[in-house]
Amino acid sequence: MVTKLPSVDILIVGMGWTGGILAKELSVTGLTIAVLERGGPHSTQNDFNVPQIRDELRFSQRSDLLMDTAKDTLTIRNKPSEDALPMRRLGSFLPGEGVGGAGVHWNGHTWRWPDADLQVRTMYEQRYGKNYIPPDMPLQDWGVTYKELEPYYDKFEYTAAISGKAGNLKGQIQQGGNPFEAPREREYPVPPLIDSYAMKLFSKAATDLGYHPFPRPTANSSRPYTNPDGSKIGQCQYCGFCERFGCESNAKGSPHITVIPIALSKPNIELRTYSWVQKILLDSTRTKTTGVTYVNVLTGEEFEQPAELVILCAYGLWNTHLMLLSGIGKPYDPETQTGTVGKNYCYQGGAGVSLFFEGRNFNPFMTTGGLSSVIDDFHANWNFDRGPYGYIGGSTVSAGSSSGRPITYRPVPPGTPQWGTEWKKATAKWYQGALQIGTSSSVMPHRYNYLDLDPTYRNRFGQPLMRMTFDFKANDAKMNRHGAELCGQIGKAMSPTIMSTPAPRLTWSVVPYQTTHNTGGTIMGTDPANSVVNKYLQSWDVSNLFVMGASVFAHNSSYNPTGPVGALAYRAADTIREMYLKNPGPLM
Amino acid sequence: MPQIKLGRRELIAGAIGAGSIQALTPAIPSQAQSPPTAAAATNLPAGYVFLKPNEAAFVEALVDHMVPEDELTPSGTDIGLATFIDRALAGSWGKGDRLYNQGPWKLGTPNQGYQLPLTPSELYRTGIAASNAYCRKIYNGSFDDIAAAQKEAFLKDLSVNKIKLDGGIPGNAFFDVVYQTVIEGMFADPIYGGNKNKVCWKMIGFPGVMANNAENIKKYNDGRIFTADPISIADMS
Numbered sequence: 017m018v019t020k021l022p023s024v025d026i027l028i029v030g031m032g033w034t035g036g037i038l039a040k041e042l043s044v045t046g047l048t049i050a051v052l053e054r055g056g057p058h059s060t061q062n063d064f065n066v067p068q069i070r071d072e073l074r075f076s077q078r079s080d081l082l083m084d085t086a087k088d089t090l091t092i093r094n095k096p097s098e099d100a101l102p103m104r105r106l107g108s109f110l111p112g113e114g115v116g117g118a119g120v121h122w123n124g125h126t127w128r129w130p131d132a133d134l135q136v137r138t139m140y141e142q143r144y145g146k147n148y149i150p151p152d153m154p155l156q157d158w159g160v161t162y163k164e165l166e167p168y169y170d171k172f173e174y175t176a177a178i179s180g181k182a183g184n185l186k187g188q189i190q191q192g193g194n195p196f197e198a199p200r201e202r203e204y205p206v207p208p209l210i211d212s213y214a215m216k217l218f219s220k221a222a223t224d225l226g227y228h229p230f231p232r233p234t235a236n237s238s239r240p241y242t243n244p245d246g247s248k249i250g251q252c253q254y255c256g257f258c259e260r261f262g263c264e265s266n267a268k269g270s271p272h273i274t275v276i277p278i279a280l281s282k283p284n285i286e287l288r289t290y291s292w293v294q295k296i297l298l299d300s301t302r303t304k305t306t307g308v309t310y311v312n313v314l315t316g317e318e319f320e321q322p323a324e325l326v327i328l329c330a331y332g333l334w335n336t337h338l339m340l341l342s343g344i345g346k347p348y349d350p351e352t353q354t355g356t357v358g359k360n361y362c363y364q365g366g367a368g369v370s371l372f373f374e375g376r377n378f379n380p381f382m383t384t385g386g387l388s389s390v391i392d393d394f395h396a397n398w399n400f401d402r403g404p405y406g407y408i409g410g411s412t413v414s415a416g417s418s419s420g421r422p423i424t425y426r427p428v429p430p431g432t433p434q435w436g437t438e439w440k441k442a443t444a445k446w447y448q449g450a451l452q453i454g455t456s457s458s459v460m461p462h463r464y465n466y467l468d469l470d471p472t473y474r475n476r477f478g479q480p481l482m483r484m485t486f487d488f489k490a491n492d493a494k495m496n497r498h499g500a501e502l503c504g505q506i507g508k509a510m511s512p513t514i515m516s517t518p519a520p521r522l523t524w525s526v527v528p529y530q531t532t533h534n535t536g537g538t539i540m541g542t543d544p545a546n547s548v549v550n551k552y553l554q555s556w557d558v559s560n561l562f563v564m565g566a567s568v569f570a571h572n573s574s575y576n577p578t579g580p581v582g583a584l585a586y587r588a589a590d591t592i593r594e595m596y597l598k599n600p601g602p603l604m
Numbered sequence: 605m606p607q608i609k610l611g612r613r614e615l616i617a618g619a620i621g622a623g624s625i626q627a628l629t630p631a632i633p634s635q636a637q638s639p640p641t642a643a644a645a646t647n648l649p650a651g652y653v654f655l656k657p658n659e660a661a662f663v664e665a666l667v668d669h670m671v672p673e674d675e676l677t678p679s680g681t682d683i684g685l686a687t688f689i690d691r692a693l694a695g696s697w698g699k700g701d702r703l704y705n706q707g708p709w710k711l712g713t714p715n716q717g718y719q720l721p722l723t724p725s726e727l728y729r730t731g732i733a734a735s736n737a738y739c740r741k742i743y744n745g746s747f748d749d750i751a752a753a754q755k756e757a758f759l760k761d762l763s764v765n766k767i768k769l770d771g772g773i774p775g776n777a778f779f780d781v782v783y784q785t786v787i788e789g790m791f792a793d794p795i796y797g798g799n800k801n802k803v804c805w806k807m808i809g810f811p812g813v814m815a816n817n818a819e820n821i822k823k824y825n826d827g828r829i830f831t832a833d834p835i836s837i838a839d840m841s
Binding site for chain 2: 066068099101209210213252376378379381382426436443448
């Protein structure tokens with residue numbers, strides 16, 4: 017039996033970064049807002065306390081803060097001809113669960129995606145011609161420009177205490193920052209972190225080669241900071257327990273210490289944890305949602321929560337899953353290339369190399385989530401001519417560890433045995449003397465990389481799992497091979513005692529951790545025929561439904577996604593408050 | 605090389621940023637204010653809760669082969685690896701916590717990851733029996749009975765999936781869970797029963813749960829080594 021609850025004005029699904037931003041920004045309207053979060057609460061005091069939080073086995077190996085794949089997961093395969101099988105445990109990517117979402121356990125890397133991403137099709141066609149874009153690549157502009165997003169990037173950076181150095185202030189190139197970044201109106205809110213030894217060596221080698229290294233912008237605050245909302249952020253302690261962990265010092269810009277408590281301080285907002293939304297309900301016209309159904313996961317009871325406006329703020333993949341489960345829009349079909357929901361799923365590629373330096377010490381445990389030096393010469397740098405390489409997109413190259421935690425970080429040179437005294441000797445010898453150079457590379461959409469509902473496997477509520485069909489394609493392989501060359505070139509310039517063979521990612525496996533940057537599925541765009549939401553993140557089909565998160569990205573960049581996730585959420589909140597609520601209906 | 609030794613009070617103070625100071629300042633027993641010593645390491649009581657005698661013999665032989673006594677560490681059993689593995693298999697992870705365990709079952713491609721209908725403890729139990737059967741057939745003795753060179757050959761073949769175990773379990777699936785637990789036992793916090801006296805952390809120079817590097821990073825970012833007696837969860841509790 018489903019218990020029908022009294023209606024609310026606004027219903028938000030998920031309480032991570034985007035749910036927190038929307039809840040806080042819409043709380044000033046005085047409307048009644050309910051937020052349904054499928055996981056439990058998180059507090060710094062009880063959940064991230066020292067010494068318990070510094071437990072690599074519990075939080076990194078056993079995924080204590082992450083989603084529980086026994087309850088819900090995906091099925092996965094590389095191509096449509098394979099049988100999709102369940103992702104039975106976490107590996108390749110690590111969605112969060114509970115209040116704060118993945119914003120609790122992230123590393124903090126925060127970028128502003130430029131027009132070369134937001135207007136990707138237009139810019140590549142203009143520069144390289146229409147034929148440069150492969151026919152199986154549904155490359156699309158997003159419908160927004162960098163100029164439109166700039167104030168919202170700024171707002172997110174100042175909320176989340178991003179440490180960094182401007183490289184382009186109002187068009188003036190700044191020493192020490194990223195000279196290829198899009199122009200920003202003002203400096204980062206917090207100065208960069210202290211360089212590690214690995215960063216210094218990498219920066220020198222990259223500079224000598226003519227590249228332009230800079231400190232990675234990241235939500236690990238280099239000093240105590242109070243954000244414009246009055247939220248207190250602590251100073252990063254370089255403890256080395258960042259990604260997969262919550263921060264005991266409140267030094268990582270996270271929603272549970274910023275936007276969420278501010279939202280929850282308002283009387284018109286109610287947060288319901290352990291509330292797992294199952295379906296978005298539609299009226300008979302199928303152009304309006306009437307609310308959602310959800311399960312109290314502690315009791316199994318089912319509820320209907322009517323609402324005037326529904327905003328999806330779950331992890332991107334689960335936004336797409338909810339759309340598919342609810343039958344909103346037309347599911348994407350790769351054969352006919354019609355339908356939009358599930359289209360343009362993208363991941364991220366890369367390459368890497370390990371360097372070993374006799375007699376040097378990198379103190380790899382003395383670090384934080386974003387402590388690295390980066391070059392953007394082969395990504396945001398539009399003067400970099402992709403033509404000779406034949407790909408679309410680009411790679412950032414970086415060095416500097418985010419963790420020296422020894423269950424996962426034990427670099428040994430190629431050819432070392434896997435166990436025994438020789439292995440122990442090598443492990444002991446090189447723990448201090450190794451560093452890694454890696455790339456992060458764009459993934460452009462491909463006709464056969466997509467999301468849909470699995471025909472066989474179900475979650476613990478009996479609903480079909482979502483099926484992910486993905487592999488790196490020719491464009492990605494070209495880029496990742498080039499990335500491997502760059503890693504090797506800079507690595508060699510650093511004169512290591514030993515260097516591994518630079519390795520590009522050429523096929524996607526669910527097993528090793530790579531990155532939690534899953535994008536697409538409910539993409540934004542300019543045309544209802546090839547996108548799910550408009551430039552305001554409003555559903556083309558259901559005008560009182562908005563979708564946040566990286567599921568709206570029309571492709572994936574080399575950059576980490578949280579910058580535009582935050583910026584687009586702030587912009588959507590403004591749109592809803594200033595435009596939509598004054599005259600509910602399609603904004604375009 | 606500079607030696608940095610810090611008491612718990614400094615560690616805790618250093619770990620605190622601008623926020624939540626009160627919540628982070630636990631009562632500190634007075635005897636704990638001096639630098640922790642090896643005596644503070646966790647020593648779980650002897651005995652096994654999951655492993656049967658023949659399984660214990662396998663695991664002890666395995667961890668002593670992979671982690672032999674040498675100048676770097678005592679033997680695998682002496683640093684608690686068999687105990688760690690026993691408790692891991694007896695606990696929630698061993699019993700399939702967070703593992704999606706609904707069929708239908710297919711082995712799939714390597715890119716699709718783990719697809720066996722077995723929890724880690726079931727895989728361990730089945731894998732040990734099948735490994736011993738294989739070793740008896742090829743080497744005329746159970747794994748714990750055969751010579752070091754034979755153990756080495758068996759583990760190498762297992763790791764590269766040259767061995768299909770009785771019952772059809774891919775050799776590398778069993779090897780993967782074995783190797784994972786050996787590594788975890790070595791390098792996880794000693795509170796779980798392995799890494800006794802933090803010996804594996806000392807072996808590589810990992811300082812454990814210590815946290816206050818905001819000042820250290822300014823000094824130790826020029827190639828100098830930072831060393832400290834590692835601190836474990838028990839040391840700070």
